[in-house]
Amino acid sequence: MSGHESTYVPKTGVEKWLDTRLPIVRFGADYLSLPTPKNLNYWYTFGAILTICLVTQIATGIFLAMHYQPNTAMAFASVERIMRDVNGGWLIRYVHANGASMFFVAVYIHMLRGLYYGSYKAPREMIWILGCVIFFLMISTAFLGYVLPWGQMSYWGAEVITNLIGAIPMIGEPVLIWLRGGPAIDNATLNRFFSLHYLLPFVIFGVVVLHLWALHTAGQNNPVGILIPKEREAKDTIPFHPYYTVKDGFALLVFLMMFAVFVFFMPNALGHADNYIPANPLQTPAHIVPEWYMLPFYAILRAIPDKFGGVVAMFGSIGVLFILPWLDTSKVRSMRYRPTMKIFFLIFVVVGLILGWCGGQLPDAQVVPGMPSFTLIDGQLNSYLWLTRLATLYYFAFFFVIMPFVGLKETPLKIPASISEPVLSGPLAMSGAVPADAEKKG
Amino acid sequence: MAESVVTNEHPEGDATRRDFIHIAAGAAAVGAGVMMVWPLVNSMNPAADTLALSTVEFDTSKVAEGMQIVITWQGKPVFVRNRTAAELTRVIADNDASDLKERQTDQERTKVGHEPMLIVIGSCTHLGCIPTFGSGDYGGWFCPCHGSHYDASGRIRKGPAPKNLVVPNYEFTAGSTIRIG
Numbered sequence: 001m002s003g004h005e006s007t008y009v010p011k012t013g014v015e016k017w018l019d020t021r022l023p024i025v026r027f028g029a030d031y032l033s034l035p036t037p038k039n040l041n042y043w044y045t046f047g048a049i050l051t052i053c054l055v056t057q058i059a060t061g062i063f064l065a066m067h068y069q070p071n072t073a074m075a076f077a078s079v080e081r082i083m084r085d086v087n088g089g090w091l092i093r094y095v096h097a098n099g100a101s102m103f104f105v106a107v108y109i110h111m112l113r114g115l116y117y118g119s120y121k122a123p124r125e126m127i128w129i130l131g132c133v134i135f136f137l138m139i140s141t142a143f144l145g146y147v148l149p150w151g152q153m154s155y156w157g158a159e160v161i162t163n164l165i166g167a168i169p170m171i172g173e174p175v176l177i178w179l180r181g182g183p184a185i186d187n188a189t190l191n192r193f194f195s196l197h198y199l200l201p202f203v204i205f206g207v208v209v210l211h212l213w214a215l216h217t218a219g220q221n222n223p224v225g226i227l228i229p230k231e232r233e234a235k236d237t238i239p240f241h242p243y244y245t246v247k248d249g250f251a252l253l254v255f256l257m258m259f260a261v262f263v264f265f266m267p268n269a270l271g272h273a274d275n276y277i278p279a280n281p282l283q284t285p286a287h288i289v290p291e292w293y294m295l296p297f298y299a300i301l302r303a304i305p306d307k308f309g310g311v312v313a314m315f316g317s318i319g320v321l322f323i324l325p326w327l328d329t330s331k332v333r334s335m336r337y338r339p340t341m342k343i344f345f346l347i348f349v350v351v352g353l354i355l356g357w358c359g360g361q362l363p364d365a366q367v368v369p370g371m372p373s374f375t376l377i378d379g380q381l382n383s384y385l386w387l388t389r390l391a392t393l394y395y396f397a398f399f400f401v402i403m404p405f406v407g408l409k410e411t412p413l414k415i416p417a418s419i420s421e422p423v424l425s426g427p428l429a430m431s432g433a434v435p436a437d438a439e440k441k442g
Numbered sequence: 443m444a445e446s447v448v449t450n451e452h453p454e455g456d457a458t459r460r461d462f463i464h465i466a467a468g469a470a471a472v473g474a475g476v477m478m479v480w481p482l483v484n485s486m487n488p489a490a491d492t493l494a495l496s497t498v499e500f501d502t503s504k505v506a507e508g509m510q511i512v513i514t515w516q517g518k519p520v521f522v523r524n525r526t527a528a529e530l531t532r533v534i535a536d537n538d539a540s541d542l543k544e545r546q547t548d549q550e551r552t553k554v555g556h557e558p559m560l561i562v563i564g565s566c567t568h569l570g571c572i573p574t575f576g577s578g579d580y581g582g583w584f585c586p587c588h589g590s591h592y593d594a595s596g597r598i599r600k601g602p603a604p605k606n607l608v609v610p611n612y613e614f615t616a617g618s619t620i621r622i623g
Contacts, residue, residue, distance in 0.1 A: 156571065159565075159569070159570040159571070160569040160570060160571070160587070162570075163568075163569040163570040164569070177487070177488060178483075178486055178487050179486070181486055181487070181488055181489070181492065182488045182489075182492040182516070182517065183488070183492075183516035183517060183518060184516060184517030184518045185517070186492070186517050188488070188489065188492060192486060281514070281517060281518075281519065282512055282514070282519050282572065283572065284571040284572040284586060284587065286586050287586070288587050302588060302602075305602060306602075306604075307568060307569075307602060307603070307604045310602070362589075363588065363589060364589055
């Protein structure tokens with residue numbers, strides 16, 4: 001796919017003139033005619049969906065910024081003014097607020113898809129790493145944005161999260177004061193958070209461009225996980241347009257319908273009522289929880305009894321994703337042909353959901369109400385504290401133990417020689433396929 | 443193009459005047475870049491007007507026995523608590539308790555002659571939530587966020603918080619008036 005030759009022929013005089021000066025039409029045409037594996041399923045449509053999510057967030061955000069006041073005395077009221085008085089302001093803000101959640105729904109599916117089909121393995125490590133950079137920037141941007149309405153959850157979320165940095169030994173305290181611009185979260189903090197919240201989406205946009213560049217250099221992965229040999233390119237690929245523009249477009253429509261259900265029928269279902277109370281630096285809400293998409297990481301933070309240890313574990317849970325391509329020892333990309341790993345993967349998905357659930361609960365609350373248990377070290381075994389710890393243990397074990405070990409020990413199924421083979425010949429003929437050797441095939 | 447003009451009279455690997463100029467120019471550019479970035483980074487530090495709000499005065503005689511008043515200092519809540527005799531007896535008895543994470547006696551956390559008056563910054567040393575008085579296991583504060591228990595001296599006894607509630611720098615200026623900061 002990297003050696004894709006341009007088939008664009010400028011037709012009109014203007015196109016010819018432009019093509020020798022700035023071949024931007026050629027660039028777009030080549031993009032649309034890009035040979036793409038013909039077996040991509042609907043899990044592969046989330047890249048396009050994410051692009052639309054980013055554009056939606058930037059577009060709505062620009063218009064919200066025209067009405068928002070980044071000042072502690074006015075921020076909350078200005079958001080309420082957007083909701084009540086600005087023409088269509090309620091719609092723009094609800095799209096922006098729910099859009100963040102939709103963005104994370106899509107990105108989690110997109111990442112799990114990459115994990116399942118081995119899209120991070122050679123030669124696609126850079127695609128994956130840039131994706132991790134985007135994910136980290138997304139989390140940062142979402143956190144900064146959540147502070148802006150200056151409600152109770154905004155303020156106390158900012159307090160708790162910035163305090164994480166204060167946990168770093170030695171430099172923590174000065175860095176914390178530098179970051180906040182004062183001894184406590186205040187106007188200086190709100191101002192800089194607004195500035196950065198406006199900046200980071202454009203940084204994300206830039207990294208997305210790099211992400212796509214890497215994608216088109218290394219070539220698309222596909223559910224079978226094999227590289228398409230040059231001689232089979234004509235048979236196993238189809239042009240991106242119209243085949244995948246239509247498939248992505250259909251998936252996008254379904255996704256937007258779900259998005260619209262949230263915006264129009266349950267716009268506050270994913271938020272917290274406490275954030276409609278103006279920030280009060282002298283009163284902490286009884287139960288501080290981050291937005292749902294941060295809950296698994298928040299759970300990991302709380303699982304560790306040591307303050308700095310918790311911070312390290314939380315950042316480590318995201319950091320480990322960056323080195324994932326080197327933790328997986330398997331030569332087979334797609335888990336379709338890795339029956340053992342597939343089971344561990346499904347457990348991993350469930351554990352991720354459990355971590356998310358735990359992150360929203362009080363640590364001391366009982367998981368099974370009324371079930372007697374005993375105290376293990378520093379808490380009841382039948383508590384979210386211990387459920388979180390067990391889930392955290394699996395989360396890290398999945399990357400550091402299961403991935404390297406299973407990759408060496410398992411016996412993968414036979415990989416088809418081409419992506420057409422399993423479709424054309426059926427399961428019986430599959431047994432005659434060449435033995436699994438992903439490296440040789442690509 | 444450079445080869446046609448400059449003849450390299452020096453043996454391979456030897457530093458030339460040209461190398462020196464490259465390194466010197468590069469170093470100057472890096473230095474200039476850092477000097478350019480520093481004011482930007484430094485602008486994020488607390489501004490002069492923020493720093494100017496660094497002291498506050500308060501008359502502790504307004505706090506009756508068993509009562510707590512919360513004042514703000516540098517945007518942070520400060521608890522001024524006039525403890526009862528029973529609370530005082532309990533925290534002094536706990537001076538040698540084995541579960542103190544950061545060992546401090548109650549006397550070290552108060553001023554001589556003003557022992558019942560405890561002045562601490564009211565943010566949990568874990569992640570900064572405000573603890574509430576009276577609901578913990580040790581007759582002191584309890585942080586609702588992540589379950590840290592403090593005694594009536596503000597010392598951490600149980601939970602994830604690493605340190606005792608911080609006693610700010612303060613002194614009694616005249617009679618019962620304190621100046622924090």
